[in-house]
Amino acid sequence: MTARATLQQRLEQGIAALGLALPADAVERLLDYQVLLERWNAAYNLTAIRDPAEMVTRHLLDSLAILPYVRGGTLADLGTGPGLPGIPLAIAAPERQILLVDSNGKKVRFLREAIRALKLDGVRAVQSRVEEVEGAFDCITARAFASLADMLGWGGHLLAPDGTWLAMKGKAPDEELPGVPPGFAVRGIHALAVPGLDAERSLVVLGRSAS
Numbered sequence: 001m002t003a004r005a006t007l008q009q010r011l012e013q014g015i016a017a018l019g020l021a022l023p024a025d026a027v028e029r030l031l032d033y034q035v036l037l038e039r040w041n042a043a044y045n046l047t048a049i050r051d052p053a054e055m056v057t058r059h060l061l062d063s064l065a066i067l068p069y070v071r072g073g074t075l076a077d078l079g080t081g082p083g084l085p086g087i088p089l090a091i092a093a094p095e096r097q098i099l100l101v102d103s104n105g106k107k108v109r110f111l112r113e114a115i116r117a118l119k120l121d122g123v124r125a126v127q128s129r130v131e132e133v134e135g136a137f138d139c140i141t142a143r144a145f146a147s148l149a150d151m152l153g154w155g156g157h158l159l160a161p162d163g164t165w166l167a168m169k170g171k172a173p174d175e176e177l178p179g180v181p182p183g184f185a186v187r188g189i190h191a192l193a194v195p196g197l198d199a200e201r202s203l204v205v206l207g208r209s210a211s
Contacts, residue, residue: 007031007056014061014195020068022092029091029118030060036114037082044106046082057196062168063088063143065192066203071164072138076101078130078155079145083111085168086141090123100125101133130154136163143168148204149179156184165206172202185209 001009011027034055041047049058063085070089073096077086080100090098100111100123111125126133131154138160142151148167159165165184167173172189180186184206192201 003052004031004035007034007052010053010056010196011060014057015064017193017195018061018065018067020064020092023094026091030088033083033087033091033114033118034060036117037110040082040110040113044110046107046110057194059084060088062194062197062201064092065194065201066141066166066168067092069164069166069190069203069205070096070139070141072160073097074137074160075099075139075141076133076135076137076155076158078133078140078142078151078158080111080125081107081143083114085143087111087114087118087120087123089141090120091118094120094122096122098123099133099135099137101128101130103127103129130158133158136160138162139164139166141166141168144170147179148173148176148206149181152181152184152206156181159208161208163207167204167206169202169204171200173204180206183209 049055076099078101080086080102086098086100102108108125108127115123137158140159187205187207190203192203194201
């Protein structure tokens with residue numbers, strides 16, 4: 001079995017374990033993204049994870065685990081790094097318009113190459129501090145990017161009035177909940193089971209408060 005076939009099997013089993021139905025070409029495109037990330041990582045140090053199988057688990061499946069909670073037609077991925085979770089989410093739902101935001105020039109150069117190479121038509125990458133980005137988005141994702149207070153303080157203006165904010169965390173960040181700023185409310189905290197990953201993962205779902 002080739003190395004790619006082994007990775008494909010790992011990815012397909014993980015997608016099945018997550019109970020996801022993805023477009024027909026999604027697995028191939030996800031693996032193409034992993035190859036691109038691995039190649040650029042050798043020179044640009046985009047992620048600390050080097051092992052391709054670990055990339056499938058810790059990057060691709062970890063990102064896809066939040067797919068059932070993503071809502072709306074527009075999404076901003078803040079502090080996206082090399083495109084996580086934004087690019088896997090874009091491949092999983094190509095009809096959604098996605099903005100990838102990162103302040104690191106090397107990472108944004110990679111993002112633009114990935115968008116071009118993978119033909120991600122609805123995806124844009126911008127090099128910017130989060131607080132300087134403009135727009136309103138139905139869904140905002142942020143993966144281990146900052147505390148809830150800082151995330152919402154810097155990027156809360158980007159959330160549409162009825163939008164959904166998805167904060168990806170390791171263990172449930174109970175100590176951060178009192179810091180959620182006025183105008184926002186926690187809608188739920190979900191434990192995520194990422195196939196093949198023996199570590200805690202949780203998702204904090206937030207929205208604008210009614211008051």
